[in-house]
Amino acid sequence: MTEARKQFPCPKCGNAVEKGSKFFPFCSHHCKYSDLYGWLEDTYRISTPLNDDSRPEEKKPEEK
Ligand SMILES: [Zn+2]
Numbered sequence: 001m002t003e004a005r006k007q008f009p010c011p012k013c014g015n016a017v018e019k020g021s022k023f024f025p026f027c028s029h030h031c032k033y034s035d036l037y038g039w040l041e042d043t044y045r046i047s048t049p050l051n052d053d054s055r056p057e058e059k060k061p062e063e064k
Contacts, residue, residue: 011035 007016008024012031017024026032 006019008019009015010017010025010027010031012026012035015027015031017027021027023029023032026035
């Protein structure tokens with residue numbers, strides 16, 4: 001017996017979601033976008049590290 005409708009657990013909340021759903025593999029708009037924002041936030045943090053102290057490069061002692 002083969003079932004026409006296959007369901008998968010939403011990776012975000014675990015609710016059953018049908019394959020072919022609008023937000024597959026997520027169950028809803030909410031789960032899809034909360035995951036996306038989490039991912040973007042991580043990416044943003046990685047690409048912009050906190051580098052507050054902008055030290056000048058090596059100081060060259062002036063010699064005559
Ligand atoms: Zn969900």
